[in-house]
Each structure stands twice: as structure tokens, then as C-alpha cells.
Amino acid sequence: xxxxxxxxxxxxxxxxxxxxxxxxxxxxxxxxxxxxxxxxxxxxxxxxxxxxxxxxxxxxxxxxxxxxxxxxxxxxxxxxxxxxxxxxxxxxxxxxxxxxxxxxxxxxxxxxxxxxxxxxxxxxxxxxxxxxxxxxxxxxxxxxxxxxxxxxxxxxxxxxxxxxxxxxxxxxxxxxxxxxxxxxxxxxxxxxxxxxxxxxxxxxxxxxxxxxxxxxxxxxxxxxxxxxxxxxxxxxxxxxxxxx
Numbered sequence: 001x002x003x004x005x006x007x008x009x010x011x012x013x014x015x016x017x018x019x020x021x022x023x024x025x026x027x028x029x030x031x032x033x034x035x036x037x038x039x040x041x042x043x044x045x046x047x048x049x050x051x052x053x054x055x056x057x058x059x060x061x062x063x064x065x066x067x068x069x070x071x072x073x074x075x076x077x078x079x080x081x082x083x084x085x086x087x088x089x090x091x092x093x094x095x096x097x098x099x100x101x102x103x104x105x106x107x108x109x110x111x112x113x114x115x116x117x118x119x120x121x122x123x124x125x126x127x128x129x130x131x132x133x134x135x136x137x138x139x140x141x142x143x144x145x146x147x148x149x150x151x152x153x154x155x156x157x158x159x160x161x162x163x164x165x166x167x168x169x170x171x172x173x174x175x176x177x178x179x180x181x182x183x184x185x186x187x188x189x190x191x192x193x194x195x196x197x198x199x200x201x202x203x204x205x206x207x208x209x210x211x212x213x214x215x216x217x218x219x220x221x222x223x224x225x226x227x228x229x230x231x232x233x234x235x236x237x238x239x240x241x242x243x244x
Contacts, residue, residue: 051067058083116137125219145168
């Protein structure tokens with residue numbers, strides 16, 4: 001995986017522009033742009049609905065997904081090449097990129113409360129309710145989060161993780177000495193979690209890549225929330241940075 005790329009495909013750029021118009025403008029033209037790009041203005045999903053948008057090939061528990069497919073805890077969601085899906089489960093919402101496989105976990109059978117995400121491979125942007133602990137795992141990382149918006153990319157050799165806002169306890173699965181707690185207001189400290197480095201050196205600073213505030217606002221809207229930051233100007237490019 002090429003970690004320093006920050007290239008968005010034309011479909012996603014259209015989505016971002018439409019979201020900016022439709023979510024944050026009361027003008028009729030903004031609402032129309034969103035409807036044309038997404039089919040509807042982002043809002044909490046109706047009861048019984050899980051999927052907001054499908055692009056390309058998406059499987060839920062091995063079966064082709066439609067807008068009527070139910071996604072629940074215990075489900076595994078897979079996306080094919082050049083595919084994407086936006087969905088909500090309980091009070092969590094997710095934008096899953098192409099060539100990704102994610103299993104939603106719960107502590108109790110038949111519970112709609114997501115307690116964990118196992119990211120087998122790929123990329124996902126997720127938001128979770130305040131105060132509820134959730135654990136995200138990849139092949140080489142274990143991440144405990146609380147009331148957080150996050151973006152994660154899982155690759156066999158490393159994990160990219162951005163705490164978009166909230167708190168995350170990040171640890172290398174292979175190196176107990178590599179761990180860090182991040183408290184973020186606005187993409188403050190993206191990290192790589194690596195494999196095979198010296199003890200205590202398997203977590204490193206990373207750039208901000210491949211996700212946007214507009215996308216965060218979209219998925220928060222699907223569960224009736226808004227992110228805890230002021231929406232940036234259209235020319236927003238980089239997260240706030242701390243001085244080290």
C-alpha cells in the first residue's frame with residue numbers, strides 16, 4: 001500500500017462537493033446537488049434500513065448487497081475493486097472503501113451495539129457514540145476507542161490510523177512496548193502501526209491521507225449526530241498539527 005498518496009477519484013470528489021452543498025447550505029441548489037449525487041439528502045436512516053449508498057460490488061455475509069440488505073453485528077461486509085458502501089449499524093456509521101473486508105462484533109449475541117470492528121483488509125472511515133468503548137483490530141494493531149471518529153487502512157505489513165476526533169489507545173499487536181494514547185480534536189496525530197521494527201518503535205507519525213471532513217459529516221448525519229469541530233473552508237487541506 002502506498003501510504004503517502006492523497007488522490008481521490010472523480011466520484012468521491014463529486015460526493016464531497018455535493019455533501020458540502022447539501023449538508024451545510026440551505027439553498028435549494030445545494031439540496032439538489034446532493035440529491036443528484038447521492039439520491040437523497042443525508043439524514044438518519046429509517047428504522048430497519050442499514051445501507052445508505054452502494055457503489056460497485058458489495059457483499060454482506062457473502063451475499064450481494066442492495067439498499068434493502070440488513071447489516072448487523074456479526075456481519076462481514078466486503079467491497080470489490082472500485083467499490084464503496086456507506087452503512088450504519090446501531091449508533092455507529094461507516095464508509096467502507098474498495099477491496100475491504102470488515103466484521104462488526106458485539107459482546108452479546110443478537111445485540112445491535114457494536115463493540116468491535118475486525119478489519120481483515122482495506123480501508124474504513126467510522127464514527128461511534130460518545131462514551132461507549134469499541135475495539136478495532138487489524139493483523140498488526142489493537143486500538144481501543146471512545147466516542148471517536150476514525151479512519152483506518154489495514155495492510156499485511158502495517159496499519160494507518162487517524163484519530164479524527166476523540167480518544168484512542170493504540171498498540172502494536174506484536175510489540176507490547178509500542179503503544180500510545182491519542183487525544184485528538186481534529187486529525188491531530190495520524191500514526192502508522194508497523195510490524196518487525198525494534199521494540200518500542202513500531203508506532204510512528206504519519207501524514208493525513210485519504211479521508212475528508214465532509215465524509216465524516218455524512219456518516220455522522222446517518223446516525224443523527226454532527227462532528228465536534230467547526231466545518232472548514234472549501235480549501236481545507238491538512239489537519240491541525242501539534243509542535244513536537
